[in-house]
Amino acid sequence: MKIPLELRGLLEDPESVKVLTTTDKDGVPHTVFKASLTALDEDFLAYVELFESSQSQKNMLQNLWLKKPVAMAVCKGRLAYQIKGEPYRLVIEGPLRDRFFQQVWKRIPEVNPCGVWLIRPKEIIDESYETHQKKEQSRINYSIWFQYLGRP
């Protein structure tokens, strides 16, 4: 699945809010902010995992081994996307790792990151306000039955 240009732009915007949800081996979800989440290219998402001991890192390994999906959300203003994907690889060495680590070290010089996770998107859902609004409004007789009376 290809990552659309609008989503790539949103992921590259430093002001976007980005979260990642993983699950442990019992299926318990774990959600965290991942400021480094971005589109590596049109095929992969990537983020820097900062800590070896984090629950996200443990879950990502489990999700990779068991081929379980993870979910990500990114938003800025009224633009928002949800992406479901599969962990593909933890990059611990080489030019890609170096590039991502250098970016992280500019923000957090003292951190010793674990690696760069690559995630292959499997489903991309437009969660923006306008899209949902259009969907709602497409219901028959929306203007008659879905309006809160007296709202500002």
Place this chain on the structure above:
Amino acid sequence: MEYKLLETKRKEEFEIVCQKYPYAPRTFLLKADLLRRGLKPTEVAIERLQDPYYEHYPEVLFQWHHEDRTTSYKVPGTYYLNDGTNVFFILSPPAFDPYTLDLVNDEFWILSDEEPLEEVHFAKKPEYYDKMTTSGVPMQKVANLGSADCFFFCQSRHCHSWNEGLQCKFCDMDYNAKHQLKMGRGFNIRITPQEVYETTCEALKEKGRWRFMFLTGGADPRDGYERELEYNISLIEAMTKAGKEILGVDRLPLNIIMTPLEDEQYLRLYEAGISGFGSYIEIWDKEKWKLTCPGKEKYVGYDRWIERTLKAVDIFGEGNVVCGFVPGIEMAPPPYGFEDIDEAVNSSLKGYDFLLKNGIVPVGTQWSVMPGTDFFKMGATPPPLEFYAKLDIGRYELMKKYGREVLAHQWYYKHQPLATHVDWLRLL
């Protein structure tokens, strides 16, 4: 029933063990099996690997392969699975029923009977590798890539035990040195402090890549190991000097693996810049130790080896002392090893338990049946994969029991491609 590697099908054995031990991550079992059975690269894969982008292992410590590398093709050291597991590239003869390394859709994959199992990735050559010391030695012959973020020095490629035929039965050190010389690959037996200083300086210029380094090599028991110690200290001081000059740090994350010493000698190592100490006891059973490691038995002795290893904790601190094993030799041909898997596993677990209780981390490098070793000459083959599954699970239970405080992650999954204990640490 007696296990015969040469008559056991790779794929069948791997699947049986995976099903029997679902608790064990499949990639950890695969790593143990890749080290055990080795790899056979296809022509296209090995040709692709000649790309100078990749690191090629200069074979200065042990050969590690199950057969002599006699071709002019260079072979990488470490490769990585998609989950970050580091594995060492071990060549094997067809009789070992090795895994295949091939290109699938232009990417490297490990195959088992033509079924793609895991995509793999090879390490970028360190930037210092092609530089030369002022003495004219290629720096890759001075310090080698150990794994993703680790480089190491093999200070002496000769162990004095070989002079008397008392080398450890699984060791190929002097055989490997002669083999490399015979193949005309450029090889020096001993490196100098100046070479170490220059190489460390160059390596550390690759900022942000390294976080662990170690020093090891052949033992020299003369004068109570004092000659070896003095030599090692001169190299450590050279590394420490490089660390100060290039990074402005007083101490590097530096570990040494050598014969266990006396307190005063440990102190000198610490003061020179060593923060972690390791000694390889190789095998826990006392009688089998005497048979397997006759040089160590002659010059130190089993009880003294352990007493000295324990003393290292007083100097370096809990979690900073490791004791190494060669998992697999517990099942070397009798009388060197046990015939029964459980007996072999339990013997080592007893040792791991004792060490962890005393603040020492049991580590290791999985047994490779290398040409030139006594075990190779005996026709030994690696133990069943199930041995490694049981040993790993047993050790993991002990790691959980003693906790993260003892397991200071001095050796971690990014540093050790030759053993699986580091990978299990990731689950703690």
